[in-house]
Amino acid sequence: MGMQTEQFSSVLELALPTEVDAGGAEAMSNREAEQRLAEERYGLEIFQRAILEGDQQAWALLQDRFSDLVRAWIRRHPKREIAIRLDSEENYIAQAFERFWQATAFKQDLQFTSLAAALSYLRASLNGAIMDTLRTYARPREASLSTPGYEGVSVSEDGDDGGELWEILKSLLPQRREQYLAYLLFHCGLKPREVVRYCSQEFHSVQEVYRLRRNIVERLLRQADQLRWRLSVH
Amino acid sequence: MLAFGEEGLAPEVVRHLHACMICQRRLMQFQSLSHHLLAQLYRSQCPDGQRLSFYCAGLLSGEEQRQIAAHVQECPLCAEEVAVTRRFMADPLTPTTLAPSFLRLATTPTGRQAWHGLPDGRPSAAWPRYYHSEEFELVLHISSSSAGRCAVYGQLSCVNAPLGGAAFEGRQAVLQPLKTVRKKPAERAAADTALLRLTAEIDNRGMLTFPTVPPGRYMLLLHLRERDLVIEELQIDGCRVIWS
């Protein structure tokens, strides 16, 4: 008899992610609270076994159980419409789990203190997959290395070391204000009009941005060698 | 001239440009250098989308959180992404949100009716086993099958609707072998093929049958329409007892 009672406690119900709880703040009975606690414990255990102990069944179970939830998240993402045009839901789901695994597996200092904490890693991983996909497509045409209009020649071959180039550029622009404008123009790819919109306290008019930009570019042209650039047209 | 690269140059500027070689060359230099800088520098200081997401969720180390916070102050593109991400992460959707119609009954098991319709075999002391949750009741039984294997039978019923077995018809029951192995995903894929996962379909009386189950530790999963029932650990090794 005692043994059987023990068995009962090992049966847990794992609710499927349902659509948002429309009622929201309605009072929960004690039993529902207990139920939630049991689900919480079970869900958390799956995460712990899968991620911290590398239990393969638990990992399979985790993907099986939570991919519907991840799908529901995608459908509620603020950028879902663009995201879905760029890649499939299935790919985002697969990427979310892969990134989640990369970020968490076998991390000694990692602890999931609650199911919500574990899920926030998963949700952040999904968001990372979506945002990185959007970034790829948001890169302005002018910032691409392969447009036909790009005639500048990178003197150094390690072209992707933007950090170093940025440091050089900063050293050529002593004024903080010029540095920041150069940052907004060349690092963020903003147009002068957008600069004024973003930083109206700092830059008051488009004319002012044009003027500052000319000063910056002229100054930089005098130091072009340092910027790994030379004009290749004649 | 100041507005190079923008949509509208004033007509007199355009006229002058056509005539003046010096200005043409200067404009070309301006454009080329701008393009070079943009191509090399564009978002080179930004954390990638993953780190920025983790930053928004507060999952990075204190030092990293501070670095990225400083960057977000300066970078309008990351600031925009942070705003989107915060909105997304604040969404309350979690798996613990239950269907509002869910009913929970007393935890004390009731209705332990005798096991009906067991095909053959004498039960050992440990069997049948009763599993119970608020809404569901599951009785599991085993008998010997071929070559040291067991047949596992289950009857699932709904506490609220004792004759409602038809509601489970066609739902899947899964017996997953349990074995804790420390492996990376690449190694998992290979290991998964060796894994014997057994499935069965629940019939219209709520019955499920796994005809030949090798002894071992399993997890039993019942994929019902609205939720899953899980028995985390199920030791199948009682068959020998029957014959001793």
Ligand SMILES: [Zn+2]
């Ligand atoms: Zn001229």
Ligand SMILES: [Zn+2]
């Ligand atoms: Zn940024």
